[in-house]
Amino acid sequence: MTWIPEAASNLAGKVDGVILVITLISIFFFVLITAVLIYFAVKYRRKRDDEETPYITGNEPLEIIWTVIPSILLILLFVYGFVVYKDMRTPPKDAVDITVTGKQWIWTFDYYNGKKSLNELYVKQNVPVRMIMRADDVLHSFFIPQFRVKQDILPGRYTQLWFTPTKVGTYDLYCAEYCGTGHSQMLGKVIVLSPEAYDIWEKGIGVDEGDAVASLPPEELGEKLYKEKGCNACHSLDGSVVIGPSFKGLFGKTGTLEDGSTYVADENYIIKSIYEPQAEIVQGFQPVMPSFKGILSEGEVDALIAYIKTLK
Amino acid sequence: MANESVATNVYVPYLEQKGFMSWLVTTDHKRIGIMYLISISLFFLIAGIIALLMRFELMTPMADFVSPHTYNVLFTLHGSLMVFFFIVPGLAASFGNFLIPLMIGAPDVAFPKLNLGSYYIYIAGTIIVLYALLQPADTGWTFYTPYSATTDTDVVMITFGVFVLGFSSILTGMNFIVTIHKMRAPGMTWHRLPLFIWASYATAVLQLLATPVVGITLLLLIAERSLGVGFFDPAKGGDPVLFQNFFWFYSHPAVYIMIIPAMGVISEIIPVFARKPIFGYKAIAYSSLGIAFISFLVWAHHMFTSGISEVAATIFSFLTFLVAIPTAIKVFNWLATLYKGSIELHSAMLYALGFVFLFTIGGLTGVFLGALAADIHLHDTYFVVAHMHYVMIGGTVMGFFGALHFWYPKWFGKMFNESVAKLSWFLVFVGFNITFFPQFFLGIQGMPRRYATYPEEFQSLMALSTYGSWILGLGVLIMTVNLIKGLFSDEKAPQNPYGSLSLEWQVPSPPPTLNFDKIPEVTDWTYGYGKKKEVDA
Numbered sequence: 001m002t003w004i005p006e007a008a009s010n011l012a013g014k015v016d017g018v019i020l021v022i023t024l025i026s027i028f029f030f031v032l033i034t035a036v037l038i039y040f041a042v043k044y045r046r047k048r049d050d051e052e053t054p055y056i057t058g059n060e061p062l063e064i065i066w067t068v069i070p071s072i073l074l075i076l077l078f079v080y081g082f083v084v085y086k087d088m089r090t091p092p093k094d095a096v097d098i099t100v101t102g103k104q105w106i107w108t109f110d111y112y113n114g115k116k117s118l119n120e121l122y123v124k125q126n127v128p129v130r131m132i133m134r135a136d137d138v139l140h141s142f143f144i145p146q147f148r149v150k151q152d153i154l155p156g157r158y159t160q161l162w163f164t165p166t167k168v169g170t171y172d173l174y175c176a177e178y179c180g181t182g183h184s185q186m187l188g189k190v191i192v193l194s195p196e197a198y199d200i201w202e203k204g205i206g207v208d209e210g211d212a213v214a215s216l217p218p219e220e221l222g223e224k225l226y227k228e229k230g231c232n233a234c235h236s237l238d239g240s241v242v243i244g245p246s247f248k249g250l251f252g253k254t255g256t257l258e259d260g261s262t263y264v265a266d267e268n269y270i271i272k273s274i275y276e277p278q279a280e281i282v283q284g285f286q287p288v289m290p291s292f293k294g295i296l297s298e299g300e301v302d303a304l305i306a307y308i309k310t311l312k
Numbered sequence: 313m314a315n316e317s318v319a320t321n322v323y324v325p326y327l328e329q330k331g332f333m334s335w336l337v338t339t340d341h342k343r344i345g346i347m348y349l350i351s352i353s354l355f356f357l358i359a360g361i362i363a364l365l366m367r368f369e370l371m372t373p374m375a376d377f378v379s380p381h382t383y384n385v386l387f388t389l390h391g392s393l394m395v396f397f398f399i400v401p402g403l404a405a406s407f408g409n410f411l412i413p414l415m416i417g418a419p420d421v422a423f424p425k426l427n428l429g430s431y432y433i434y435i436a437g438t439i440i441v442l443y444a445l446l447q448p449a450d451t452g453w454t455f456y457t458p459y460s461a462t463t464d465t466d467v468v469m470i471t472f473g474v475f476v477l478g479f480s481s482i483l484t485g486m487n488f489i490v491t492i493h494k495m496r497a498p499g500m501t502w503h504r505l506p507l508f509i510w511a512s513y514a515t516a517v518l519q520l521l522a523t524p525v526v527g528i529t530l531l532l533l534i535a536e537r538s539l540g541v542g543f544f545d546p547a548k549g550g551d552p553v554l555f556q557n558f559f560w561f562y563s564h565p566a567v568y569i570m571i572i573p574a575m576g577v578i579s580e581i582i583p584v585f586a587r588k589p590i591f592g593y594k595a596i597a598y599s600s601l602g603i604a605f606i607s608f609l610v611w612a613h614h615m616f617t618s619g620i621s622e623v624a625a626t627i628f629s630f631l632t633f634l635v636a637i638p639t640a641i642k643v644f645n646w647l648a649t650l651y652k653g654s655i656e657l658h659s660a661m662l663y664a665l666g667f668v669f670l671f672t673i674g675g676l677t678g679v680f681l682g683a684l685a686a687d688i689h690l691h692d693t694y695f696v697v698a699h700m701h702y703v704m705i706g707g708t709v710m711g712f713f714g715a716l717h718f719w720y721p722k723w724f725g726k727m728f729n730e731s732v733a734k735l736s737w738f739l740v741f742v743g744f745n746i747t748f749f750p751q752f753f754l755g756i757q758g759m760p761r762r763y764a765t766y767p768e769e770f771q772s773l774m775a776l777s778t779y780g781s782w783i784l785g786l787g788v789l790i791m792t793v794n795l796i797k798g799l800f801s802d803e804k805a806p807q808n809p810y811g812s813l814s815l816e817w818q819v820p821s822p823p824p825t826l827n828f829d830k831i832p833e834v835t836d837w838t839y840g841y842g843k844k845k846e847v848d849a
Contacts, residue, residue: 070640176760
């Protein structure tokens with residue numbers, strides 16, 4: 001672990017410059033103040049009770065110096081922080097637009113080419129991206145530490161940020177603004193693809209991934225989807241209730257719905273819960289689950305069901 | 313300073329009168345100060361235990377000790393209780409009440425009955441909040457909309473409690489302002505006032521001017537929740553960011569309501585134990601007022617990523633850098649006061665020096681958050697959590713503990729065990745740093761705050777932070793036991809054990825009911841320590 005995360009966007013290096021300069025200045029003043037403090041505390045430690053001390057009430061030149069020097073430094077730091085901030089807030093004209101919707105507790109991405117994805121943001125290496133962002137419910141905040149970008153997402157208003165990913169790889173996306181029970185599970189991934197890989201992803205399902213997915217046994221694919229599509233934000237595997245019912249021992253279970261009728265958690269019940277989550281609400285739970293229609297294919301739902309069956 | 317007044321009346325210590333009723337109806341500022349001290353200390357201990365529970369949960373990445381919802385409730389309670397019930401009333405209400413009349417040579421505050429009334433309002437607020445704990449809110453202490461307007465938990469009760477509490481703060485502030493203006497002893501000119509009084513004055517102005525804003529904001533939130541008025545709900549034409557503007561318009565000055573009295577305490581302790589006049593008296597006094605003034609103009613630095621305009625962010629960043637200047641000046645002045653002193657490392661002095669050290673870290677890390685580009689990365693991460701705790705614990709709580717150890721003999725007429733006090737200081741200081749210093753690194757790494765669960769890569773630093781919290785907790789426990797045990801010791805405190813020149817030390821310990829037999833005549837400032845060589849300019 002390095003002291004600062006990998007710099008994986010065009011902005012990261014600039015932000016690190018600001019952080020580094022402030023760090024160095026802070027260390028200088030911290031060491032200076034601590035050294036003086038300890039030196040005085042040791043050197044002038046009371047040895048006898050009747051020691052004489054001088055009557056010093058101030059020293060104008062000294063006070064002017066220690067007012068003016070920090071003032072100049074602080075103003076320079078302000079300017080440095082501002083200059084980089086200006087870059088961070090000015091997307092280039094040729095940036096590609098991707099729309100983000102934050103909703104308790106999932107991220108949805110809509111691409112300029114009509115594609116959609118959930119919790120996984122696909123971007124092309126070295127192509128500037130402008131994120132157009134809004135929230136469906138409460139405040140969220142879009143934060144990619146490796147890119148050094150962060151912006152709150154609000155309901156009823158668009159906010160934006162931009163970056164150019166510079167390194168192929170997978171990076172963490174966090175929600176940084178507290179948004180309720182599942183806040184710490186509102187995690188996503190940013191997948192930076194090389195131009196070639198991106199073109200293939202654009203044409204169909206991600207190639208490497210598509211092949212891997214096709215070759216996985218359904219239970220394993222289901223487990224993968226459980227994590228990637230955000231089921232894990234609300235449905236635990238250990239029987240504890242986070243937001244929704246736990247998946248542990250779910251399959252075949254019977255229970256009561258909000259309207260008093262009973263249900264059996266069979267295949268039909270699960271697929272309906274995924275595509276039309278508001279239709280049947282289990283007693284004691286809130287109607288907060290979004291529909292996954294158009295996000296999960298029927299084959300993927302089958303895989304999820306296969307996975308849930310394994311969770312005894 | 314005034315000479316000790318000749319005892320013309322019989323000395324009746326203010327603690328002499330016994331019985332529950334004598335406390336319920338007392339208008340004695342010293343007794344009201346004690347009642348505040350006990351109340352805020354209880355809330356400090358409760359909120360501290362909640363913090364220990366949170367850190368215990370955070371030892372592992374998974375939510376294995378409490379559920380995420382419970383964790384969210386815990387950090388809401390920790391923040392709300394610490395901020396509104398401990399640290400805001402904190403030093404101002406407890407030590408402010410006890411010390412202001414004594415230090416300026418007055419028999420009591422200007423409005424003693426109103427003072428008792430303020431305390432009852434505080435208690436009313438606490439009862440409402442304790443009731444709110446039946447169905448505790450999970451919004452965080454900031455109550456950001458729209459979440460606070462939509463969550464199922466009981467936000468109305470806790471915000472109403474805070475609203476009621478606000479009146480206590482406003483009335484106390486007004487009482488202190490009038491007291492400092494009108495009740496100073498003859499000869500106690502503004503430039504002879506102890507710096508704790510200047511700090512209390514600046515704090516009182518902030519309390520008076522800023523608190524109504526949070527009161528109104530919380531009222532609007534209550535109206536939104538219970539009547540469905542859309543002040544902050546975009547679906548009804550409201551603006552969610554408006555709440556943040558309102559909230560921080562109070563809560564940023566509130567940060568200074570919390571820290572300025574502690575700065576005042578430090579300015580009292582250091583000269584006494586260094587036997588030196590405070591260095592740069594006027595700079596410290598006026599910087600308190602300067603900080604108070606600028607603190608009204610920096611609130612949006614909590615909102616650089618919130619969606620405010622880039623122009624607004626830039627202006628607020630600049631103003632934030634300005635507030636750093638008077639703060640830096642104070643630190644340099646405290647250091648210079650030590651120069652050529654005769655320094656006694658009494659436990660109170662250790663807390664004061666600990667304050668200077670920790671507050672320096674808190675202040676410097678604030679520069680990161682004031683600089684726009686750096687703040688974008690660090691905002692809402694553990695870096696902010698660490699910075700805030702370095703200011704609030706490293707600053708205010710160290711000041712509070714320092715004040716407790718410094719004025720304890722005066723307040724209670726008893727002595728605590730000094731060796732145990734030093735030991736507990738050491739544990740608090742070391743434990744605090746182990747708890748919070750790793751959090752700066754966590755924040756730079758990108759660990760977001762208010763996470764009940766977290767990615768595994770953060771675990772080693774998170775666990776270290778939890779171990780630190782145990783040492784810190786042990787330190788506070790030992791300190792509490794030591795101070796409570798001291799109350800029952802037989803050792804009587806002398807009138808002026810440290811040789812202070814301030815007026816409160818010129819009356820017996822504990823002070824008489826009416827403070828002074830005769831209102832003292834003040835002839836010099838409070839800090840005339842050391843040997844005057846020639847006439848000073």
